[in-house]
Amino acid sequence: MLRYVTTNPGKVAEALQYLQGDVEQLDYDYTEVQASDLGTIAAHGAREAYRYADEPVLVDDAGLFIDGFDGFPGPYSSYAEDTLGIETVYRLAEGELDEPRRASFRCVLAYCDGEGFEASPDPVDRDDRTAAAARGAEQDASETRALPVKLFEGRVRGRLVPPRGDGGFGYDPIFEHEGTTFAEMDSEEKNAISHRGRALAKFGEWFQTRTE
Numbered sequence: 762m763l764r765y766v767t768t769n770p771g772k773v774a775e776a777l778q779y780l781q782g783d784v785e786q787l788d789y790d791y792t793e794v795q796a797s798d799l800g801t802i803a804a805h806g807a808r809e810a811y812r813y814a815d816e817p818v819l820v821d822d823a824g825l826f827i828d829g830f831d832g833f834p835g836p837y838s839s840y841a842e843d844t845l846g847i848e849t850v851y852r853l854a855e856g857e858l859d860e861p862r863r864a865s866f867r868c869v870l871a872y873c874d875g876e877g878f879e880a881s882p883d884p885v886d887r888d889d890r891t892a893a894a895a896r897g898a899e900q901d902a903s904e905t906r907a908l909p910v911k912l913f914e915g916r917v918r919g920r921l922v923p924p925r926g927d928g929g930f931g932y933d934p935i936f937e938h939e940g941t942t943f944a945e946m947d948s949e950e951k952n953a954i955s956h957r958g959r960a961l962a963k964f965g966e967w968f969q970t971r972t973e
């Protein structure tokens with residue numbers, strides 16, 4: 762069973778809607794390494810999550826990249842949401858940037874199934890994340906680097922607007938694409954055009970040929 766690794770129920774709703782039945786959430790908070798690109802963070806997370814789960818995993822790292830802020834908050838989007846909140850992120854953009862306040866959402870999916878990798882023989886207690894993390898940290902670094910990971914990226918362009926809509930999650934209410942905010946779409950509509958939907962489409966295509 763493929764595990765969609767995230768602590769974010771909003772992502773799960775979209776991934777399950779898209780992948781339909783072949784996937785289950787793994788609510789595992791992998792270490793987010795400090796890096797300026799989502800791919801590095803996701804790849805690292807996928808290796809760690811695979812070691813933890815010992816099952817095929819798909820890690821989803823996403824963020825909002827504001828053009829006029831040189832891509833900020835980007836990989837720090839989660840931190841900016843927790844500390845400032847999305848309304849303040851919008852107001853900062855409104856105060857500093859002229860219209861249209863262009864931005865993109867990006868999503869990188871990282872797949873790892875341990876191919877070419879011998880998993881640790883001792884079983885991982887799934888209820889003990891600290892022990893699992895400690896065990897992970899003890900793994901030899903070269904062995905970790907050898908774990909193959911496949912990346913799939915999706916992007917969507919839009920502009921920042923005052924918050925509208927009750928759907929979606931995160932920055933969706935302040936991100937408008939062709940006149941509609943992502944929070945004004947249901948998950949099917951959002952998936953059809955979103956960064957995550959595009960990444961999921963690429964993954965789905967590849968995964969299907971792989972399992973045929």
Ligand code: ITT
Nearest residue numbers: 767768769821822823824838839842930931932933
């Ligand atoms: P996991 O790492 O456990 O998956 P997270 O919510 O921390 O959950 P990210 O680090 O990828 O996930 O998220 C970065 C931020 O971007 C966070 O504040 C999310 O709410 C936001 N975000 C991610 N995808 C989004 C989307 O499709 N629409 C709006 N905001 C999104």
Ligand code: NA
Nearest residue numbers: 768793822839
């Ligand atoms: Na995260």
